[in-house]
Amino acid sequence: MPEPLLTFPKGGVHPQESKELTEGLPIEAAPVPKQLDILLVQHFGAPCKALVKKKDVVQEGDLIGEVEAGLGASIHASATGVVKNIGTAPHPVSINAPAVTIEVDPEAKPPTYEVRDWTQLSREELLACVKNAGIVGIGGAGFPTHVKLSPPSEAKVDTLILNGAECEPYLTTDHRLMLEHAPEIIEGAKIILTILGIRTCHIGIEANKMDAVEAMKKAVEKLGPNGFEIIVDALQVKYPQGSEKQLIQSITGRKVPGFGLPFDVNVVVQNVGTTKAIYDAVVLNKPLYEKVITVSGKGVNRPANLLVRIGTRISDIVEYLGGVKPNLAKVVLGGPMMGFAVPSLDLPVTKTTSGILFLTEEEIDTSPHGQCIRCGWCLEACPMGLSPNEIGIYVEAGRAEDTSQFGVFECFECGCCAFVCPAKRPLVQFIRLAKSRAKK
DSSP: OOOOOBBOOOBBOOOOOOOGGGGTTTTEOOOOOOOEEESSSSSSSSSEEEOTTTEEEEEETOOOOOOOOSOOOOOEEEESSSEEEEEEETTTTEEEEEEEEEEETOOOOOOOOOOGGGGGGGGOOOOOHHHHTTOOOOOTOOBBBBHHTSSOOOOOOOEEEOOOOOOSSOOHOOOOHHHHHHHHHHHHHHHHHHHHHHOEEEEEEEEHHHHHHHHHHHHHHOOTTTTTTEEEEEEEOBBOOOOSSHHHHHHHHOOTTTTTOOGTEEEEEEEHHHHHHHHHHHOOOOSSOOOEEEEESSTTTTOEEEEEETTTTHHHHHHTTBOOTTTEEEESSSSSSTOOOOOOSOOBBBBTTEEEEEEEGGGGGOOOOOOEEEOOOHHOOOOOOOOOHHHHHHTTTGGGGGGGGGGGGGGGOOHHHHOOOOOOOOHHHHHHHHHHHHHH
16 A cells, blocks of 8 residues: 655645646756856845956856855856956846856866765865855755755754655756756765764655656665665645645654744755755765756747756747747746746846746736635635735735734745635735835
């Protein structure tokens, strides 16, 4: 009898998955564009200071940006070329942000990376490799990974969870990484376990990716435990299964406090893509300057899972994939639940770009929203047990600063409330506005 699928107890929704467009497509390397706009703000924390100047020659993987003080992560050149400008470039959230523009040398040979025995390195040396590579949370807000792997001494971390749920519709990058790079991800998990000084790791994967579940199990079996306990858990298909707090509760039964962090319940969570980047940094000494993204939707001529250089413009990706279709209605960075629409194709790919969706009218709902009808569906769907309906009503009444009583700051903007709302109310936008005004 098969083991029951794990899940979280409260809320959640089942949006149309739409993963069939790309889930069977192997990762392919996109060509390096003629020019790269490498943003100096690609992480949670302070922006980097450029370490290069105009007309400097940089090699692929060179350090070009560093945070002087505070939280942050280093930035590296995504290709060999000449620094064309130190200025600004379009940013997906901040309109414009500091950036280094590199004119790529098309004749340059790519660097070679040799495998090294990481088991000979100390925990401190392993952590330094992660920091020097500029790794951030690829699947989330871009929190610097070296900080996440340095929990406070009072935190008694005993469990690592790798997030392979990938519950967002359309996105298939984690799925393909687990199919094509399972051994590297497992080796990366062992590196993280060594840094944390623990031995137990769970890998959570939704049951709509059973081929990935089997691939990861085979990699664990083939590589051997080496003193670690690595368990692959199949999860029930339910959004937002990949949210940190929900994933922890699904796998361990532990509930992270409202304003708490995973280490408050002795857990550290890492995305499988971040774990692959940690393997590259430690075993190959390769910085994070390229990543896999899903390009999907019925509005692009050829959907794909692409390995792209950070700093590549969306327009270059569109050109490589044969352009967009006439009925394109909206371009979304990320997934349809937590991503956001963008007005331009000049935006560059960053470390946290998980996907680019080209959606047609048939894939989006453009009907106008109405008044709250007090149906309570958003209350049932909210995985955090909040009151999205009240937040929306208070925002419309000009009382955004009074919404903390309804849990506005505990919301991680998963979009479940807006998804189920029969009045099509933009509840996530109301919540973002409430947070912004309440903070002021």
